[in-house]
Amino acid sequence: MRASDAERERIAEVLRDAVAEGRLDMEEFEERLDAAYKARTHAQLEPLVRDLPVPGAAPAVEPRPADATGLAARDGWDARIGGAPTSKMAVAVMGGFQRKGTWTAPRSFTAFALMGGGEIDLREARFEGREIVIRCFAFMGGIEVIVPPDLETHVSGIGIMGGFDHRGSADGDPTGPRVTVTGLAMFGGVSVERKLRKEEQKRLKAERRREKEARREELRAERRARRAELEERHAERQAERRARRHDLGH
Numbered sequence: 001m002r003a004s005d006a007e008r009e010r011i012a013e014v015l016r017d018a019v020a021e022g023r024l025d026m027e028e029f030e031e032r033l034d035a036a037y038k039a040r041t042h043a044q045l046e047p048l049v050r051d052l053p054v055p056g057a058a059p060a061v062e063p064r065p066a067d068a069t070g071l072a073a074r075d076g077w078d079a080r081i082g083g084a085p086t087s088k089m090a091v092a093v094m095g096g097f098q099r100k101g102t103w104t105a106p107r108s109f110t111a112f113a114l115m116g117g118g119e120i121d122l123r124e125a126r127f128e129g130r131e132i133v134i135r136c137f138a139f140m141g142g143i144e145v146i147v148p149p150d151l152e153t154h155v156s157g158i159g160i161m162g163g164f165d166h167r168g169s170a171d172g173d174p175t176g177p178r179v180t181v182t183g184l185a186m187f188g189g190v191s192v193e194r195k196l197r198k199e200e201q202k203r204l205k206a207e208r209r210r211e212k213e214a215r216r217e218e219l220r221a222e223r224r225a226r227r228a229e230l231e232e233r234h235a236e237r238q239a240e241r242r243a244r245r246h247d248l249g250h
Helices: 005-020 026-038 042-048 198-249
Strands: 087-091 096-099 106-112 117-121 131-139 144-147 151-156 159-162 178-186 190-192
Touching: 005 026, 005 042, 005 178, 005 198, 026 198, 042 106, 087 159, 106 117, 131 144, 131 190, 144 178, 151 190, 151 198, 178 190
Parallel strands: 087 106, 096 117, 106 131, 117 144, 131 178, 144 190, 151 178, 159 178
Antiparallel strands: none
16 A cells, blocks of 8 residues: 555654664664655555554563663662772783773772873773772873763873873762872873763764754655645646636637
8 A cells, every 4th residue: 555645754753763762773763764755655664663662652661780880770970889990000002902881990090001092981980989090191102081071070190291181170960979180191192081971972963863854854844835835826827727718718
């Protein structure tokens, strides 16, 4: 059976809800949305939402992770403080290191980079305590510390013929830990950057995509309205021509 414009719009709305809830990533969403607008029959539309919940149905309750390191169910900073540290030191000599994801940052962490580079990402990390000190030593190399916008961070390092960026210093959520970044950069650099968590970045990206798609829908609606207006005018002109021919014939 042939699909109508209303049915295509209904499928598109289900897809938008799915990407907003994290059931589809942006690539899947764009592929299915494109297929939905190109679909001509019900058989082409139905597979696009077969694995998605029916609108209006009660959402399935997903169990929370049982392990203490899982951050999918985030109950605030208290849930992220405590536990044995993953490591207390990182060294990069003509190479690199990374500490990222759901690792546990110790109360005191030392990072050393010699003609190499390192990344210390605290956005998804747990913390051994509420006071964290990160000592960074970069010699002809670089170390990047990434913190979420709501984490209180103080930078007090020194740069000698190098750079120790203090722009990452800022107050944060008082219920969270306090991180101090200190150390020395010589012929190298240490930077502290405040970045959104990946899930927040995805959410904002999805929102921008939805806004963009909503604007596209508005433009499509305007074009359809304009097309209908033009068709109506054309029909009126055709009717007027037929009426004139009829009058001339008499």
